[in-house]
Amino acid sequence: MSTEVKEAAAAVVKEPSEPLFSKRNKSLLTDPLNDSNPITVQVLGICSALAITVQVKQAIVMSLSVLAVMIGGNLIISLIRNVIPSRIRIIVQLVVVASLVILVDQVLKAYVYDVSKALSVFVGLIITNCIIMGRLEAFALANKPWRSILDAIGNAAGYAWILIAVAVVRELFGSGTLMGYKLVPDAVFEMGYMNNNMMILPPMALITVGIIIWIQRSKNTALIEEN
């Protein structure tokens, strides 16, 4: 009796179910950290990487917001992927992302007001973050919810570590602090050391990202194009 039920259940599931963290699923999480990093390899989401990496705290909150929006967006799009009329799919993606961003913005304003003030317009600009729309279009529309969530987490993490790395460099050399704590002692300033104001301005973020790309490519030669 019980074996019959099991057989019937097995017949309903067409493909053999994959373990939650199979090798293929794990690569969804790890690939975007290095080989297909959204910022350094795909060069997406650069604008926010330049704009909100003045302080580490802002970078962390921005990363978390992007993570939330990406998981939500990928999950929702993946769940309704079979009913989205393909002619209006970009608009649907945009509406989903925009609504999630507004929700995140409202929640930040209500519960972490200081951070929301610091991020100001950039939370709204998550909508235009190419990484999110890119993942929805390229991945969530064609994959099941669980894989889409993993993909979202992977890409958000890939975005986050670059953002935080750039922010550490900029905050340390631009303001002499990390997470708001003073790291460069006053004695050093008295010896004539000065914070580099250039570090605070967007051009240095671009240069810092460039240096990270340089280091990454020299270590991971597979990323270097033939010509």
Place this chain on the structure above:
Amino acid sequence: MAFNKESQGFTFLFSIIMVVVVATVLAVAALGLKGPQEENMKQEKMQNVLGSIQVESSREEASAKFGEFIKKRVILDSEGNVLSETEGDVKTLSVDGKEAYESDAFNIDIKKQYRDKSLTDQQKRFPLFICEKDGNPYYVVPLVGTGLWGPIWGFIALEADMNTIFGATFDHKTETPGLGAEINQSWFEEPFVGDKIFDDAGAFVSVKVVKGGADAGDMHGVDAITGGTITSNGVSSMLENTLKVYVPYFKKNSDIASI
């Protein structure tokens, strides 16, 4: 699949359902979070007022400290006449009703008033907070003006003589980080302390932000921000334009010689 998801009818149906669902979700979220959001803004304003009389407070204790130090909230017209005075807790629209809410100087949105170019000075209402700290009265004037990229604002506290600056706080929305944005840093705000807004003869001169640095003995000038000239000038004109409205009131209520 039983239906054709690419048909025109379904595309319309899908769009309609999507819009309704999204609108509902957002409306519910906006209403649900409105309370904490407004509370945050109120507390921030209280923190700023307290900051100008050099009372540091965290966001949580702002409300209690505001009640402790701010004794009276006054609304003035452009002639310096008192329109209303409020004491005690800050009035809210939901608890105290519209009339009490509007006659509380704390609730005047001077930024909105500043943006509305159709209002003349006669139609505007000007808030003034009368505070007491260590037995001395202080007069806190909210400021609003224009920086390089967007609005700048602040609070300036005057001592009992309604002339000497006791403290000043500034803030901005979108000034350039590292340059104009420095107006909310203490190194910019502190030099205002001790400066005077009236000269010896009793004429209103305000305080200027001086490019290239103010002279050490200058009672009406502070150092500007290098690279932040337009924001610095914005602070100067914000101080002058806002404070000049209060001049009649200051003259009436203190012994500044009238000219």
